[in-house]
Amino acid sequence: xxxxxxxxxxxxxxxxxxxxxxxxxxxxxxxxxxxxxxxxxxxxxxxxxxxxxxxxxxxxxxxxxxxxxxxxxxxxxxxxxxxxxxxxxxxxxxxxxxxxxxxxxxxxxxxxxxxxxxxxxxxxxxxxxxxxxxxxxxxxxxxxxxxxxxxxxxxxxxxxxxxxxxxxxxxxxxxxxxxxxxxxxxxxxxxxxxxxxxxxxxxxxxxxxxxxxxxxxxxxxxxxxxxxxxxxxxxxxxxxxxxxxxxxxxxxxxxxxxxxxxxxxxxxxxxxxxxxxxxxxxxxxxxxxxxxxxxxxxxxxxxxxxxxxxxxxxxxxxxxxxxxx
Amino acid sequence: xxxxxxxxxxxxxxxxxxxxxxxxxxxxxxxxxxxxxxxxxxxxxxxxxxxxxxxxxxxxxxxxxxxxxxxxxxxxxxxxxxxxxxxxxxxxxxxxxxxxxxxxxxxxxxxxxxxxxxxxxxxxxxxxxxxxxxxxxxxxxxxxxxxxxxxxxxxxxxxxxxxxxxxxxxxxxxxxxxxxxxxxxxxxxxxxxxxxxxxxxxxxxxxxxxxxxxxxxxxxxxxxxxxxxxxxxxxxxxxxxxxxxxxxxxxxxxxxxxxxxxxxxx
Numbered sequence: 001x002x003x004x005x006x007x008x009x010x011x012x013x014x015x016x017x018x019x020x021x022x023x024x025x026x027x028x029x030x031x032x033x034x035x036x037x038x039x040x041x042x043x044x045x046x047x048x049x050x051x052x053x054x055x056x057x058x059x060x061x062x063x064x065x066x067x068x069x070x071x072x073x074x075x076x077x078x079x080x081x082x083x084x085x086x087x088x089x090x091x092x093x094x095x096x097x098x099x100x101x102x103x104x105x106x107x108x109x110x111x112x113x114x115x116x117x118x119x120x121x122x123x124x125x126x127x128x129x130x131x132x133x134x135x136x137x138x139x140x141x142x143x144x145x146x147x148x149x150x151x152x153x154x155x156x157x158x159x160x161x162x163x164x165x166x167x168x169x170x171x172x173x174x175x176x177x178x179x180x181x182x183x184x185x186x187x188x189x190x191x192x193x194x195x196x197x198x199x200x201x202x203x204x205x206x207x208x209x210x211x212x213x214x215x216x217x218x219x220x221x222x223x224x225x226x227x228x229x230x231x232x233x234x235x236x237x238x239x240x241x242x243x244x245x246x247x248x249x250x251x252x253x254x255x256x257x258x259x260x261x262x263x264x265x266x267x268x269x270x271x272x273x274x275x276x277x278x279x280x281x282x283x284x285x286x287x288x289x290x291x292x293x294x295x296x297x298x299x300x301x302x303x304x305x306x307x308x309x310x311x312x313x314x315x316x317x318x319x320x321x322x323x324x325x
Numbered sequence: 326x327x328x329x330x331x332x333x334x335x336x337x338x339x340x341x342x343x344x345x346x347x348x349x350x351x352x353x354x355x356x357x358x359x360x361x362x363x364x365x366x367x368x369x370x371x372x373x374x375x376x377x378x379x380x381x382x383x384x385x386x387x388x389x390x391x392x393x394x395x396x397x398x399x400x401x402x403x404x405x406x407x408x409x410x411x412x413x414x415x416x417x418x419x420x421x422x423x424x425x426x427x428x429x430x431x432x433x434x435x436x437x438x439x440x441x442x443x444x445x446x447x448x449x450x451x452x453x454x455x456x457x458x459x460x461x462x463x464x465x466x467x468x469x470x471x472x473x474x475x476x477x478x479x480x481x482x483x484x485x486x487x488x489x490x491x492x493x494x495x496x497x498x499x500x501x502x503x504x505x506x507x508x509x510x511x512x513x514x515x516x517x518x519x520x521x522x523x524x525x526x527x528x529x530x531x532x533x534x535x536x537x538x539x540x541x542x543x544x545x546x547x548x549x550x551x552x553x554x555x556x557x558x559x560x561x562x563x564x565x566x567x568x569x570x571x572x573x574x575x576x577x578x579x580x581x582x583x584x585x586x587x588x589x590x591x
Contacts, residue, residue: 043509188373188536193580216510219539219582246584260514262539263584266567274543276515280479 003074005177005210006032006055006094011068013054022284024050024063026234029311032210034176037203039225039242040214041257043281047234048214049099052181055212056096057085073176091122094177095170095208100186102162105154111165112136112150118169140168142205143198160191164198171202176209178202183213184220196224219263222246230254233282233292240319250314250321253277253293291323331400332498332530333362333385338394340380340554353554354380358394360549360559362498365528367520369541369562372551373577378534380554382502385532386417398498413442416491420503422483426475432486433471439493459489463519481512488519492527502534517544538581542566550574 008030015022024047032038042048053059055070057077070077073093077085090096098104106114115136119127137147143164154162163183171178183199184192202208215221221228222242229239230253238251249255256277279296282288288295294304303324311322340354355377362368370378383389385396387403396403403411419425426435436456440447447455457467463485470482478486484504491499501520505513521544523529535541541548541562548565550558550573558571569575 043511189538189577189582190373190580192582217582218510219584222584223582223587257511258584260511261584262514262517262537262543264539264542264566264578264581265583266578274514274518276513276518277511280481280512281509 004031004071005034005036005073006030006212007069007071008051008055009069009071011051011054011070012066013050013059014064014066015050015062016064017062020285023234023287024284025054026287027068028231028234028236030229030236030239032177032212034209036227037211037213037225039221039228040212040231041216041218041221041228042231043257044216045281045284046231047284048216048231049181050234051231052096052098052179052212052214055094055179056098057090057094091170091173091175093175094179095173095175096179097167097170097181097183099181101166101181102159102186104166105162107154110151110153111157115150115169115172119172122173136168136172139172139207140165142202142207143168144194144201158191160187160195163187163195167199167202171207174207177212178208178210179212179214181214182216184215184217192220196220200224218246218257218261230257233287234284235292235322236320237293237323238319238321240315244315244319250319250325251293251323252297252299256296256298330363331361332364332366332398333532334395334397335360335381335385336395336397338381338384338396339392340377340384340389341392353377355384355391355551355554358551358554358556360556362530362532364497364530365524366546367524367531367533367544368547368549369533369535369545370549370551371535371538371541371577373536375553376551377554378536378551379502381551382417382500382532382534386415386500387411409442413444413494414496415498415500416494416496417500417502418484418487418491418504420506422480422487422507423475425487426483428475430474431471432473432475432478435486436490436493439490442494455493456489459492460486463489463492463523464515465489479512480508481515484508484516485519488523492523497530499529499531500534501531503536504533505535505540506537513540520544538566538578550577 008028011025011028013025015024028051040048050063053063054065059065065078072089075089077089112133116132119132133150137150140149145164149165184195187195213225225242228242228245229236232253238254245254246258249258259275260277262274277296290306291304291309294300309322309324311320314321335358338358339356342352342354343349358381370381372378384391437452440452460467465482465485470478475483505516517540520531533544545562548559548562549556552573558565558574569578
């Protein structure tokens with residue numbers, strides 16, 4: 001059997017608090033091979049970011065790991081020592097760049113001092129200043145940043161540059177897997193393109209091997225992903241090669257999502273109107289029984305209301321769909 | 326151009342933001358912006374962030390005063406209108422529906438208050454009737470939204486209620502400043518289709534402000550492209566987006582991600 005770089009099996013993660021239990025991620029299985037870029041798409045509130053937070057190994061306070069398995073390069077991250085997780089897995093094998101992470105730079109420190117702090121914290125000893133700066137400068141160059149960036153304060157940089165600095169810092173130890181959550185959502189189209197290009201460059205330069213890229217924007221996922229998973233209400237409804245998902249979506253939700261995407265067409269206005277999916281995303285506190293999409297699904301049958309659909313393999317096992325097609 | 330058809334004209338609109346009392350610094354918000362909106366037309370203002378799109382919208386809404394230049398509405402300077410009268414004609418939907426509502430009041434009140442801007446004074450029964458039929462006409466179920474508080478509604482529903490509000494007032498021009506950027510893709514198309522329907526059926530004019538080229542192409546009749554406060558290109562949608570002349574427009578269009586095509590990196 002081929003060893004996957006990231007293997008998620010029946011992962012469950014719930015938020016517990018005074019508001020009750022929110023079934024953020026409810027039984028997700030996913031594999032990611034070395035060298036692959038996987039996209040994760042879905043509406044807001046469907047659990048994409050929750051999944052990323054669980055994969056990062058340190059979920060925020062109210063989010064609890066409730067069962068299932070996450071293997072990162074063979075390390076079962078919820079069943080190993082926290083210290084091993086910190087020193088061996090994080091940064092070396094897997095890095096997580098959360099949403100809006102460009103605001104996490106310290107505003108009163110120059111980028112270079114921030115990087116020195118990070119290196120000190122990770123290695124446990126005071127590093128040689130010149131060495132670190134040399135390394136950081138070289139590293140940022142791979143992301144298309146000049147080394148003068150190191151001497152600047154975060155507020156002197158544009159959003160796209162800050163985002164790239166953060167990605168640069170989190171990939172300093174050449175992690176095999178980069179989990180990245182909505183890196184382009186706060187950026188303009190032109191800096192968005194530059195951002196995606198530098199992520200691809202990073203892979204080209206063999207700094208990272210593979211990537212789990214989370215975004216609600218299918219058109220930008222389209223530009224860099226090999227495979228894509230569509231998430232709805234805490235579950236993955238469809239996975240498959242990116243091109244197939246776009247050109248021939250199988251699950252009714254994916255079909256709705258693709259047909260509601262407004263995309264620019266250089267040859268003129270698109271023919272045929274856009275369709276939106278009726279209704280709204282269910283509350284994750286009490287998800288509907290059976291197939292979670294059935295209240296909004298145009299093709300819902302009686303069985304969908306009571307029984308959860310199994311995951312079916314389609315097209316020679318390349319694609320997986322959770323629906324009674 | 327036929328003068329009767331033009332609803333709103335912006336002429337050499339300039340806004341300089343100044344800061345500092347002694348060593349005053351000026352920042353260009355908008356410079357020499359000139360464009361028209363005709364009746365029953367959807368015009369999109371596109372550009373990157375910081376290009377002055379919202380500055381123009383705020384000047385049209387009389388929220389900030391232009392440094393120089395004129396805005397004519399129905400041929401008259403907007404500053405000559407009584408404020409109440411002006412807002413009866415020009416209404417807006419903002420980017421963030423979640424902060425546009427007072428959380429303490431029910432939706433009914435928001436819609437009921439809209440009647441105060443109208444000239445005719447309806448009794449409350451008549452008002453309710455109009456409210457319900459307006460909500461139905463934009464695809465909302467009155468039973469689902471009336472009697473609720475804003476936090477019980479989804480973003481898409483809230484934006485629709487703002488549209489309903491301006492319909493009750495009977496405005497002629499709707500300024501929509503990024504109305505879909507905080508709404509999910511699956512419901513976004515619904516808002517766009519709603520605006521298109523209103524244009525077709527009621528002849529509503531819309532100034533649609535967005536950075537999303539795809540949406541602008543889908544919805545507009547004409548496009549105004551802005552860069553650093555200046556208009557770099559304007560014209561019918563099929564000209565600007567199919568055969569762009571300005572180099573900035575070309576660059577902007579080249580960096581838009583497309584669904585059925587991958588980028589070529591040079």
